[in-house]
Amino acid sequence: MAYRAVIPFKPVDPKTRLSCVLNREERESFARAMLRDVVTAVWSSGGSPIILSTHPCFSCPDAEVVVTAAGLNDALNAFFTQEKEPLCMVMADLPLVTPDALQRVVGTRDDIAMVPGRGGGTNVLYLRDPRRFRADFYGASYLKHLRIAAEFGCSVEVVDSFRLHTDVDEKEDLVELLIHGTGTSREFLESLGFSLVTEHGRVGVERHTHKEAR
Amino acid sequence: MAYRAVIPFKPVDPKTRLSCVLNREERESFARAMLRDVVTAVWSSGGSPIILSTHPCFSCPDAEVVVTAAGLNDALNAFFTQEKEPLCMVMADLPLVTPDALQRVVGTRDDIAMVPGRGGGTNVLYLRDPRRFRADFYGASYLKHLRIAAEFGCSVEVVDSFRLHTDVDEKEDLVELLIHGTGTSREFLESLGFSLVTEHGRVGVERHTHKEAR
Numbered sequence: 001m002a003y004r005a006v007i008p009f010k011p012v013d014p015k016t017r018l019s020c021v022l023n024r025e026e027r028e029s030f031a032r033a034m035l036r037d038v039v040t041a042v043w044s045s046g047g048s049p050i051i052l053s054t055h056p057c058f059s060c061p062d063a064e065v066v067v068t069a070a071g072l073n074d075a076l077n078a079f080f081t082q083e084k085e086p087l088c089m090v091m092a093d094l095p096l097v098t099p100d101a102l103q104r105v106v107g108t109r110d111d112i113a114m115v116p117g118r119g120g121g122t123n124v125l126y127l128r129d130p131r132r133f134r135a136d137f138y139g140a141s142y143l144k145h146l147r148i149a150a151e152f153g154c155s156v157e158v159v160d161s162f163r164l165h166t167d168v169d170e171k172e173d174l175v176e177l178l179i180h181g182t183g184t185s186r187e188f189l190e191s192l193g194f195s196l197v198t199e200h201g202r203v204g205v206e207r208h209t210h211k212e213a214r
Numbered sequence: 215m216a217y218r219a220v221i222p223f224k225p226v227d228p229k230t231r232l233s234c235v236l237n238r239e240e241r242e243s244f245a246r247a248m249l250r251d252v253v254t255a256v257w258s259s260g261g262s263p264i265i266l267s268t269h270p271c272f273s274c275p276d277a278e279v280v281v282t283a284a285g286l287n288d289a290l291n292a293f294f295t296q297e298k299e300p301l302c303m304v305m306a307d308l309p310l311v312t313p314d315a316l317q318r319v320v321g322t323r324d325d326i327a328m329v330p331g332r333g334g335g336t337n338v339l340y341l342r343d344p345r346r347f348r349a350d351f352y353g354a355s356y357l358k359h360l361r362i363a364a365e366f367g368c369s370v371e372v373v374d375s376f377r378l379h380t381d382v383d384e385k386e387d388l389v390e391l392l393i394h395g396t397g398t399s400r401e402f403l404e405s406l407g408f409s410l411v412t413e414h415g416r417v418g419v420e421r422h423t424h425k426e427a428r
Contacts, residue, residue, distance in 0.1 A: 098374075100374070101374055115376075116376070116393070116394065118390070119386075119389055119390075119416065119417050120389060120393050120410070120417040138415040139412040139415055139416075139417060140393065140410060140412060140417045142393065143393065160312075160314070160315055160374075160375045160376055160377050161374045161375070161376060162329075162330070162374055162375060162376040162378075162379035162380075163374050164376075165376035165379070166376075172333075175333055175334060176332070176333075179330070179334050179354065179356065179357065180330065196334070196354060198353040198354060201352040201353055202333065202353075203333050203334040203353060203354045
């Protein structure tokens, strides 16, 4: 099914909670690698990606890029208001994304499909009529978005996907990427010397590299 | 589809990583509440639960209970070896489980269906022929189980479910239960005074109670 996917993206100093293992340049490269995996999966699932970038210093060979100075909610809501066709919002930090998982979302029969992120966030949002919705990110946005959908009288399908549930913010999340990732961002992590390590029956990541991470 | 589900369970001093917010008695009650949600979902999805308990001091009104002194792997492998019918193993700490999610697993067309847990564990395992498998839990068991399936020449479907991916081990995991839970274990947490709290845009849990947790 053809669809348009808007992907909010922060190219400058992103993913600060990964500062313990990646310096700023590496975090910027890593964020782009994750975006690459998302853009590729969007195309493979029949979507056309539009990147909503917070900074102009960014281009993408195979996606439209729209630069906005507005915050996430304002930027998305400006987008939703003028949109008459169905629209999918996909977060840029979902490197486990697969075309199958996205198709489960955009194939919904409901007015809205949603995938919650870990900790109450909203990772993917499919809006059959974007004018009948209002983005309210930060905090437990998943619960807020359920309420907003109800206010607009929209039916909601919650899509049960760990691949889309797993947003990468912290060092522990890198474990998931090294276990389940198959794309650019996993390769990037491995090129930096990251690998899985098991201690006392629990799995973590370690980094072997000649360059020290700041 | 009718199926049998084996659920390993530790009734005595379980979930020690929750000791920061629950005392031992509460942890034992919480583990039983989560087991209740799993048993209910198994029945609702057409399954018959068999609880593999580490201790004899435990009974369940609507499930067969088998007591074993063996460790998890030995206990499961003894089970698998003598089993000629398809069997599903479901961990007891999956309170977000739904009948739909279990049906996606047992409805697989492959020889084996698997749901990875967070951190490389294996949360659900469906074996069409249990004699052609060997449990190897602890550490990155998901990766080990993929290799074991390959050694036995079995095809594997990895079922993409955050509800079955989310095992509850630590305080942060309680956030997921308070957001997405609908059963006994969420009610139990709420009865102890747990609720969601948002600070600096991130969601956690807090506990208001007259009894201090040890």
